[in-house]
Amino acid sequence: MVKMLIIADDITGALDTGIQFAKRGIRTQVFTEGKLDESDVKADTEVIVVDSESRPMSANESYQVVKNIADWAHKKGVGIIFKKTDSALRGNIGSELQAVADAVKDFPIYFLPGHPEIGRITKGGVHYISGDLLENSVFGKDPFEPVTRSYIPDIIRDQSDIPVICKSAEEPIADKSNSRSEIIVCDTETVKNIDDILDKLVKADGLQLIAGCAVLGERLAEKIPFDYGEVSSYEKTDGLYVACGSLNKITLRQLEYAEQNDSFIRKKLTMKQKFSAGYYETPEGKKFLEEMIDLCRTNQKVIVDSFDTEENIADFMADKGKELDNLRTLIPQAHGRIVKALAEEPIDLTFLLTGGDTLMGYLKLVGCRHIEPVCEIEPGLVVCKLLWEGHCQQIISKSGGFGTEDILCRIALKIIE
Structure with missing residues (x-):
């Protein structure tokens, strides 16, 4: 019986959260489409994770997609709805x-936004990244999704008129009989803060609507009774291929570190390879794919990335009349074509896909709507099994802004035979 529905706005978020349950042997299914068919839900599934793919949508579009998913769960009697942020x-x-x-309706959403273990905390309703105000961090300068506010009630009120209140971790949980629709932003400076709030909610029978990031999923997996089954692990392979569609500066430092301090071969996609529709059907594009296949046959550690200077991107957009939203779509498509070509070859590779758009673009390309989380190879890096047209792939999902500078080197050390 399904005990919890998790709604994430991108595929990396869905996997980061779903794995917190799967790695404990809790039967978990991750769906890559917002329209759920009850026949796809297995009888022993206790946690369903749905990727709404709503992060790049408008506020109105994202509202409708998420509401449809939450309506489905509420009508099915799912006890807990967790909005992953x-x-x-x-x-x-x-x-x-x-x-x-x-x-x-008429029930509060407890919002625990922080991830204290990686320096992302909330204090007095204000969100901080490694000690900096959110708006002053690298996420305030994100090329696609800059966050320009740090006070969480202000962020919520940009798109909603629902009442928002802030609570310290020490404040009591409201009596369930006095419930109303509101968002309660809870301070989360430590993991203990999260545990204490969850303990209060469980005791007060108030754990019905909750929101937060992947660490909240980890703590929920410890607080709620589930049936625990067999725990899986990753498999070692001959090589590691990194498809980096993220443009985050944290990711760029990780790529540079891997190239300079380990035996990673790094290739940067050209403007044509990234942004020209139909390129991979041309003789030049097909030749490039063959070169990538040969490269992976002779090198154990390969990185292909999409980074470029802002000036080059601006010049290309001006010359070709492209818009920023188009670039966001074309980059994952380019990476997807390369990964698909490699997957169709008898090369024993693990694929690490950086950035939610990159992974989702690939899943759409190969027509996969269900992915199986296996384990975490590092905190926040999820190993998954992907099946399509007889191909079985081991894929690692990584959020663009996640991980330390040497993360790719550590993954290679673990994954390569």
Whole structure:
């Protein structure tokens, strides 16, 4: 029986959270489409994770998609709805929390936004990244989703008129009989703060609507009784291929470190390879794919990335009349074509896909709507099994802004035979 529904706005968020349950042997299914068919839900599944793919949508579009998913769960009698949010508060925070509140009326949403273990905390309703105000961090300068506010009630009110209040970790939980639709932003400076709030909610029978990032999923997996089954692990392979569609500066430092301090071969996609529609059907594009196949046959550690100077991107957009939203779509498509070509070859590779758009673009390309989380190879890096047209791939999902400088080197050390 399904005990919990988790709604994430991108695929990396869905996997980061779902793995917290799967790695404990809790039967978990991750769906890559917002329209759920009950026949796809297995009888022993206790946690369903749905990727709404709503982060790049407008506020109105994201509201409707999330509300439809939450409505489905509420009508099916799912006891807990967990709205997974980005730990840097990117995306449609206000509209999606409003959608959950409207699906399950007259009940508060407890919002625990922080991820203290990686320096992302909330204090007095203000969100900080490694000691800096959110708006002054790298996420305030994100090329696609800059977050320009740090006070969480202001972020929510940009898209919603639902009442928002802030609570310290020490404040009591409201009596369930006095419930109303509101968002309660809880201070989360430590993991203990999260545990204490969850303990209060469980004791007060108030754990019905909750929101936060992947660490909240980890703590929920410890607080709620589940049936625990067999725990899986990753497999070692001959090589590691990194498809980096993220443009985050944290990721760039990781790539540079891997190239300079380990035996990673790094290739940067050209403007044509990234942005020209139909390129991979041309003789030049097919030749490039053959070169990539040969490269992976002769090198154990390969990185292909999409980074370029802002001047080059601006010049290309001006010359070709392209818009920023188009670039966001074309980069994952380019990476997807390369990964698909490699997957069709008899090369024993693990694929690490950086950035939610990159992974989702690939899943759409190969027609996969269900992915199986296996384990975490590092905190926040999820190993998954992907099946399509007879191909079985081991894929690692990594959020663009996640991980330390040497993360790729550590993954290679673990994964390569």
